[in-house]
Amino acid sequence: MEMLNIDSLKAIIDDAQSIVLTVHVNPDGDAIGSMLGMYEALLQQGKNVQMVVDSPVPHKFSFLKYADRVQPPEALQSLEQPDILLVLDASTFERIGKVGEVCKAPIYNIDHHISNTKFAAGLYLVPEFAATGEIVAHLCEQWHWPITPSMADALYLGIATDCGFFKFSNTTEHTLRMAALCVQCGARPQVVSEHVELTSMNRLAIMRKALANVEFPHDGRVGIIALDEELMALAGDDTDGYVDLVRNVEGVDVAVLLKAVGPKTTRVSLRSKATDVNQIAGHFGGGGHIRAAGCTIQLPLEAAKAELLKELP
Ligand code: 5GP
Ligand code: MN
Ligand code: MN
Incomplete structure (x- = not known):
């Protein structure tokens, strides 16, 4: 090399x-x-x-x-x-x-x-x-x-x-x-x-459902938005940008998008204000940048979320 x-x-x-x-x-x-x-x-x-x-x-x-x-x-x-x-x-x-x-x-x-x-x-x-x-x-x-x-x-x-x-x-x-x-x-x-930035009514409908279930664990330092299998089927390959819906919430350091890409496969997008998310994604075999990274976890969405939260501050 x-x-x-x-x-x-x-x-x-x-x-x-x-x-x-x-x-x-x-x-x-x-x-x-x-x-x-x-x-x-x-x-x-x-x-x-x-x-x-x-x-x-x-x-x-x-x-x-x-x-x-x-x-x-x-x-x-x-x-x-x-x-x-x-x-x-x-x-x-x-x-x-x-x-x-x-x-x-x-x-x-x-x-x-x-x-x-x-x-x-x-x-x-x-x-x-x-x-x-x-x-x-x-x-x-x-x-x-x-x-x-x-x-x-x-x-x-x-x-x-x-x-x-x-x-x-x-x-x-x-x-x-x-x-x-x-x-x-x-x-x-x-x-x-x-x-x-062109969007669609379908995308707005998905956002509405995803927003209904956002979570702010770790005293609000983490913001999580998830696309479960049902929402992933509706979204097709248009799944970018959902993480932005939680990243600017006051007090949120790490914004997380979880996508159920298979029954036992979860794609993760991470965005942060302070935490090194490249390192966190690296823990799960992914990577990226210090303030924007991603990884794939071979677990169903809820289990992937639990594993991820163990690594987040
Ligand atoms: P996104 O969350 O938009 O998919 O990705 C954020 C950043 O992390 C991008 O720079 C992307 O290239 C990187 N990234 C996302 N997923 C992976 C992954 O699975 N492995 C590695 N090495 N980088 C990733
Ligand atoms: Mn890229
Ligand atoms: Mn790039």
Whole structure:
């Protein structure tokens, strides 16, 4: 494993003629935005580039240019193996799902997760950046790669979604400068936020039911919102953002979203004001950032909640 700097990363990309891009399963705005930005940049550099992801692109991000070119892992079996697999916004090998099994090329990783497990042959890691989209914008700026309006929308979306539209503690001057660079290059903040924040009556109905059962244990320092199997069936893959319903409640340090993704499998999202939730997620085999992390617990929802609460202050 080699830690890359901006020059050694450039040399690796320059040397590769064919590149497959991938991101973590259940991709968020940063995964999709950073990948689409990098995809178009690499096309401009004359590369043979494909995007292969082990999850569909969520509908709310499908307005971005080239989102329809993202292919499932099976596609890689018919493609020739690329020179390199470039993994964006994923901190562990498991997070890229089946792509890791079907792609045999050497893996390079561009990421911002403090919990990165250094699984790639080469890693360009910038944990002080709020988003992988912020890294890609920075690379384009430093390498004098032009940012087209469609790349700008994608990178802006990545940056904005990972820092809660510039509200979270990971928002820095550099984050805002890269967002400004995107806007200068044609990104449309209003169009991006309208797509990302678009909601539905179904989602409001789910929120109403989930809000009816929120809990504030540990003297109100923890806020828990849960999507049980019934609500998960109604929500489909549109399960982002529910954790935000409890994170700003006065006195809450750690906000928790529990999702029953199977009868004995619970997905956990953690957000915090003070506690290191990367460490708590790490206790359950997950990770992320100090103030935003996630993990999967192989227990039914109520049992997972009990185990999690033992680890929370
Ligand atoms: P979310 O709660 O939005 O799914 O994830 C919050 C942060 O934690 C993101 O940066 C995400 O990449 C990371 N994360 C979420 N789930 C996992 C997981 O199971 N493993 C690891 N390593 N990171 C995760
Ligand atoms: Mn992500
Ligand atoms: Mn990210």
